[in-house]
Amino acid sequence: MTRMRQNRITSRFEALKQEGRAGLITYVMAGDPDVETAFEILKGLPAAGADLIELGFPFSDPMAEGPPIQRAALRALKAGMTLRGTLDLVRRFRVNDQTTPIILMGYTNPVLTYGFGPFAADAAAAGVDGLIIVDSPPEEAAELSDALDVAGISLIRLTAPTTDDKRLETVVKRTSGFVYYVSVAGVTGVKEADAGTVAPAVARVRKASNLPVAVGFGIKTPERAAAVARVADAVVVGSALVEEIASAAATDSLAAPKVLASVSALAQAVRMARLDVSVT
């Protein structure tokens, strides 16, 4: 499908390909630990080296999340964050950044409550480029896909170790932007993926789709990020960053500089990953 405007996600992956490196996708939760700190973090992410941004919107019952992101959602809800509030953050971010792709990530119910059509229109107007809905498999997503297509927002799908080749075809069918490979069977931020399984899994996804492949779940350190960056088009880090926000909030220290420093370290590891390979 041709789109009204050039999608920022596609442009960014094209640029990364030119540079010959993988991208870093960072996940933080809107409103965590409070609205203004979350905005400060969001604003600082591109300069710290995030190539794409995943911005979580909170849900009271995040079934697929491990304890770090569960707690982040509770902090955000306590701070009064909503899906509308999340779009406000994106709108403010776009005042100074027209190029970094933003992908919202969360669960069906807040979007359903907003209304798929109105949400898609408002999200596009705010500057959202993509959407990941954890509990919306292709079988349930037709109506949402239609609404997002109209607005020019990419629906990014998750594939998992349990997704076999036959099912993979269904999963990638109405996906755009990139494919998100969940590298472990489990919730976010708990198990670490077995390094040996990621490369063949990414190859399997590439056979089914021409889209870039991002890998996430259980990637916590620059070393792990670099290892994944050697085989995937992008690396997603979430729980590790969210935990830093939590510990900063718990000790009343400033969360933003701490998190952004970690993002820089991850970004550097991801940027160097393929160069390392060529010298060793």
Added chain:
Amino acid sequence: MNAQSPNDYSAYPDANGRFGDYGGRYVAETLMPLVLDLGQAYEDAKNDPAFHAEMSGYMTHYVGRPSPLYFAERLTQHFGGAKIYFKRDELNHTGAHKINNCIGQILLARRMGKTRIIAETGAGQHGVATATVCARFGFPCIVYMGATDVERQKPNVFRMNLLGAEVRPVTSGTGTLKDAMNEAMRDWVTNVDDTYYIIGTAAGPHPYPAMVRDFQSVIGIEARAQILEREGRLPDAIVACIGGGSNAIGLFHPFLADENVRLIGVEAAGHGLSTGQHAASLTGGRPGVLHGNKTYLLQDDDGQIIDAHSISAGLDYPGIGPEHSWLHDVGRAQYVSATDQEALDAFQLCSQLEGIIPALEPAHALARVGDVAKELGKDGIVLMNLCGRGDKDIFTVAEALGSRL
């Protein structure tokens, strides 16, 4: 298949697990292949006479089915209206209807070659029933239970431990039944190869709502035959309490095509519908998506789930099975509610007039049975599912009545 008329209630759910707009499979991709496998395995079992024969054997000799249909003579006199019958599912092994579903699902788990069982529980009745079948069939069993419920349902926690199950208190979210269900889903998504999740109510992703309904339909099938034998006709109304709605759908389903039989579900109104502290998803909620299905939910303007409240831990759930949402919308069933206080009054009335201590859950149904009996008048017949016994609730009731045990 013929074109589906709105009256062909047996045609639901459709192939996608939909009851009208409700139901479906809203789960993470990691679980989706497992949920599809389960659907296939259940279809195969459903069409296998050997599966039914085995289940029926355990229902008779282990659970104690059929449960009696009892004419509640003194309550009938007390209300002075229609004849009141109780379907006595509280006489089942483990003291509630929950075991019907657990027998079916444990046999399915064994058939699928699974080796580890998980479950969620609120009041602990489903946890006890799951721990029971796991002991009987030799499976390790982990039961997720909200930390608040662990505290207020200690006898059931001890029972589960005696039966060899591990009870894991859930502190995430708000530490209630909905969070126990989230935690069980997280366990399942982490242990995809060996684990079978026995959901206790007719909710969750397809095929659970249909499967749990089918296993619980033994209630309505027996009740229908029993009342025909006793009275030579069908009842005018059948009544059941609703949390997730498994005992109610089990009673209702075999009567769906009997359009002259009124189906009445009773939700928990907690401190009162106007207080916001209740568990009446149909009366006080609106459609949304939680725990793998689309259904009526208690939620705020942003789509965040609101905690339910009921004196009965078994009804304390902010959602309801999707088939009830659909029966509500199409008008085939009627949903009313009863408050904590009304349930407490009915609990005592039943104990004193019939010598039956009901669980607080069916006490909610009983609280509305009097109204229905009066409305129908002396020629009428009303049948209520007494889905659990009240032994587990004596501490809660004592506290509410200001007694110390």
